[in-house]
Amino acid sequence: MFASVIVDIPSKSVNQVFDYRIPDGMEGLIRVGHRVLVPFGRRTIQGYVMKLRDTTDFDPARIKEIARTLDIEPVLTEEMITIARHLADYYVDQYISVIETILPAALKANYRKVLKLAEGHTAEAAAALEEVAGDAETEPKRLEAGALKALAPYLKSGDIIEETVIRQHTKKKTALAVYSLKQQGEDLSRAKKQQELLAVIDASSEPIFVRDLVNDGFSNHLINALHKKGHIGKVEREVERDPYSGRVFTSDPPKVLNAEQQHAYGRITEALDAEQAKTFLLHGITGSGKTEVYLQVIQKVLEEGRTAIMLVPEIALTPQMVNRFKRRFGDDVAVLHSGLSHGEKYDEWRKIKEGRARVSVGARSSIFAPFENVGAIIVDEEHETTYKQGDRPMYHAIEVAKFRSRYHNCPLILGTATPSLETYARSEKGVYERLELTERAGTKVLPEISVVDMSEEHRTGNTSIISKPLEAAIQTRIERGEQTVLLLNRRGYSNFQICQSCGHVPMCPNCDISLTYHKSNRSLLCHYCGYEGPVHRTCDNCQSEDVTFRGTGTEKVEEILRDMFDADVVRMDNDTTRRKGMHEKLLDHFEQEEIPILLGTQMIAKGLDYPKVTLVGVLNADTMLNLPDFRANEKTYQLLTQVSGRAGRHELTGEVIFQTYNPTHYAIQLAKENDYRRFYEKEMAFRRLARYSPYYFHVLFTVSSEDVRKCLKATSHIHDTLIQKVSDQSIIVGPSPSPLERINRQYRFQILLKYKREPELLEMLNSLDEHYHEAYRTEGISLRIDVDPLVIM
Template identity: 40%
Template sequence: MAAFAEVAVSLPMDRTFHYSVPQNLSETISVGKRVFVPFLNRAIVGYVVGLCDEADVKNVKAIISVIDREPVLTEEMLKLTRWVKDNYFCSWGEAIAAVIPAGIKKGKEAIGSRLKSADYENEKFPQSTPHDLVEEQSRALKSVIESVDKHEHKTYLLHGITSSGKTEVYLQAIDHVLKSGGQAIMLVPEISLTPQTIERFSSRFGDHVAVIHSRLTAAKKFLEWKRIKDGKANIVVGARSAIFAPVKKLGVVIIDEEHETSYKQDDVPRYHARDVAEERARLNNCPLILGSATPSLESYYKAKAGVYRMIKLTKRIDERLLPKVKIVDMRMELASRRRIEVFSKVLLDAVANTLTAGKQAMIFLNRRGFSTFVNCKKCGFVVKCKRCDTVLVYHFETKKLICHYCNYTTNAPDICPSCKSSYIKYLGLGTEKVESEMSHSFPHAKIARMDSDTTAKRGSHDRILGDFKTGKANLLVGTQMIAKGHDFPLVTLVGVVSADVSLNIPDFRASERTFNLLTQVGGRAGRGEDGGEVVIQTDTPGHYAILAAAKHDYDKFYSEEIKSRKELLYPPFINLVKVTVRARNDQFAAQTAMELQEAIKLADPEMLIAGPSPAPILRMRGYYRYNIMLKHKDRLAMCALLKKVLNSFRKPHGILIAVDVDPVAM
């Protein structure tokens, strides 16, 4: 019987703690259970990660009580969370806290026992059967099945153009795993986790499917977690955090739209689900399938190098043609029409033709609101956020000015706050304005808008999509929400109001994101029998991301982009770590960031360090922020070194430091 327990706690401390096991708990304690332990004069929840006969210090305190009857963490989850801790700069306890549903984190046992199972309604869907596969799909499936049967870990990159039938390959791979007694985890981006997506799985696999996403209540999340843990659900469909689902016989992991940045968590632990999935598949000797029409540069690079196995789907289902793409140079448009217009003549004509033909169109702009900035014509004053260095966006429906970073909201001014003149101008363009301009140009069109403003209410997302699907609306205006996976056979036209919105972000991934968005949104056109057309408006028609997207040429984009990544030394050629130092005082934050940078340099003179430099938006929610960028070939070594430096760095009071490994935003 072990005398001591090694316990991890969910605090930012890079170590575990030893506690003695009192006689009365020696029977019930075991690895993977939660315990109450004394910590700085209070009782907190800890996780037993090991049992031992000796303690690392004298005078250890005793465990107060054991919370669980059954361990909440398996051996595998302990290994996986330790890997997360080593790779993503957090403590073991913080990593563990991320894999356990919030409902049981507080130290209560099984809140679910108070809920009746009737609270969990399992909708019934009509049964669907496997579709026949085309040759490319069968070959893809065959490779994956081989790995499943051989219990070998291999990562497949399924690079399939839009509408090439990736999902059917996923479904049949999962089916094979289930039939051989295994379980499956399927990740999709949060934004794509719509009832339609869930229906595709439920109609094939019935109530074997568990769904995990952030909109579930804590109680429902716990119930799903419990169903999975008890082996009552064999397929987990979910967003990022579903990668930690407690399945015991993992046979395959699938990540759809693997390039999506939403797979990266932006809070502690700042893990990337794709990398965690690879580690988990490795621990379980099972294949991982990464699917995308526009793979991340990192994954494609690995596939080309042979680290991943590349599988291509090059044909659209039913041999549907890819849409024709027209690029419109908005600078020429401005010169010929002598005033700023939201829509080019080409786009207006295309919309008119589409509506006349009884078809549907989607109009895309990745920016919500009405006017993106409000200023005074007389003195030039621009209305800014009180807490951030950002410009407030005018929302017509609510008549409010809103900060899109911190949600600060204020009334739109009638007179200039600075010079008291009444010449207030509303400039810039968001989806609200696009909707209103479209209704001016096409008064008879039935227009719907989809962005985070119109979908804030429960059920509104589905209602808008439903209206569009049934033809109640024939023009859908929206942000990237409309770019994802929806199948609307009547859509023959996609208009991109400005391709430059994502291109002008100060981030080395700006081109990649632009190419992805244009490809995804363009892929919405022509999914029916009528073919499709895409019109892209831009001020930079010669940019390779736009040109390649117009030609549906991923390889062309990749070859240009990878050159610049190599030249500037960015991923996939290097690992990045972003260290952010923030404080309420600008000078104080800058000074401390400088000191920290010097400490890192001293610890490793070879480390490539950029900065400290002000964050792209220096002040956010009242905090001034400075970034230090580290580049290194070896992520583990870099994290280890940084942990050492930060442990001995005397952090002044009032300073906050955040470390983001492989950041997806600068």
């Protein structure tokens, strides 16, 4: 019998299955989805069994055998193998890259080359290796030149060989435990404390962790004494890494649904009962109770013995969503997101794989949760661009969700207050069923929204980033003991440093972008490549001392707010949330300590639900309006509407203030009026005229190289290929420099293809990908093909 295996080599030249013979005695043990070790060339590497076959198309005598299997149960299901093939084909990527995206990073192979003695080695070789390494494994790359030279004769003779050791990236965590031997050891009649400890161990039906016994007051000395006297045994026992261990979640019973919620629930559960792969757009204004509908749909799914997947767009949203799900479903919930360690994510993944969890909550990658018999898939805030992966494989989680919905014949629910134009257009055409929630749950009303023209503020002498109306509103909330959320989508202290004598602005040496000043560490940072440089008191260009900082980021606004209101401020941005668990700690601090002001970037705009937040201020509503991207207006409307929904979600009424230099722009005015329908119609007219999505599909080609001439040559070649291969109905935009022409020393040029139907497109994309895969190896030219891009920058 033979197995078709994908090998762990991320190269286009081996992006195919290879046949291996299943050794005698392993037939029936190796199944589709197993990880295996296979010989490949002169090395042994990890691979994944994609298919089992009775015959092979190649000469059976020349086919190598599988060395061994790495698992008892397969890590990949048939469904995940099918998804891997689909994503690799659709997004023009390698199978192994998609498989490693589907599986937790813990399962990725860790390869190490070590030196060891061959069979029949000489005593001299053994002595030479022992002198270099002692008892430890010897890695050639860690040896100094002299040591390698001493071993060279034995490597040449074959007495010492180089072997690749393959280990799993992260292992199961274990800790020492003890158990009763249930037999008579040495007499304990005079050792009362040891008798007490033995009684505790005897009473347990399974081994007890030593650390738990120590925490209960028994010393290691006592435990060792019992072991020495023959009363107990020691064993390593697995410890499950639970990111929520020690947390107590109070029960949260289902709430009574209003008429609109009940209608939405009814339509979804009809599809659930009919085992129908139907997609619903749950279009509900902020605070309309979409989450309660999700929870009750999942409750029904669980009652029917099925499983459910819940996606949220941001790690910052996960803590509150996890709290709600844990309170409703307890230990049935597993959490999967990038904020967990490899070990924690691996253990949560195993809970799902082994059937110990029936609901997953997490960000984009949790769409690959290894559930069987999925009953519902829910994508909250479906419009968010974070559901599209920014590096290879550039899959969209909603496309995977649609695939899994069809595979399991279950409903897919896309929930949002501000649907993407593509999703809403599909609901208009009846491809998706739209369910509307037009009122806030209970008796709560939408907050009152006002717009402040910052140009007018400046004309009246106020040059602060805080307008007078917003300042008065914040002061009122502080006096009432209420809370304020402020949004500024720009981190750092100041946007840039400038010399007022010659106009020189320090730029990143690797990117075409000015450096941002961060006061906390007195440095100039690039937010693209991570370059960090010192702040100079004099201009690097003319040596003038007349240097200053311009623009305002969250770090500076935090300082302004503390001075202006003499109040505590919680700041949430990439700088303050970099360390693990900081999202949750900062939000808990804001809620539990009743800090008056929460200031943050767009990570605070969605999903937060605090009863005392009655004021939301958007310090610069124009941040996204001027981006060179056709979705700039849509993103602005979505961000403003989402952050507005944080105010007045409970008993207290809310207020929202937008600060802007474009008070008449339709994205801002229609966000103020909370009129999605009018925004949709206006924006769709622009998309139709400019021939953008959803009227056309897109593929974005981005070529990058350290040599700008190579970029120009490559984009010309791609442009010529497109002209020859695509129909006259398609539109080719470019080649042109990317809006940010150079990042991390790489020049970037792009071409945008707009098309409606191109039957040979996939074949052409694969051909270009193969060509530039080789060009990257030989000339350093990289081609990134983004199918259905969400960002054209």
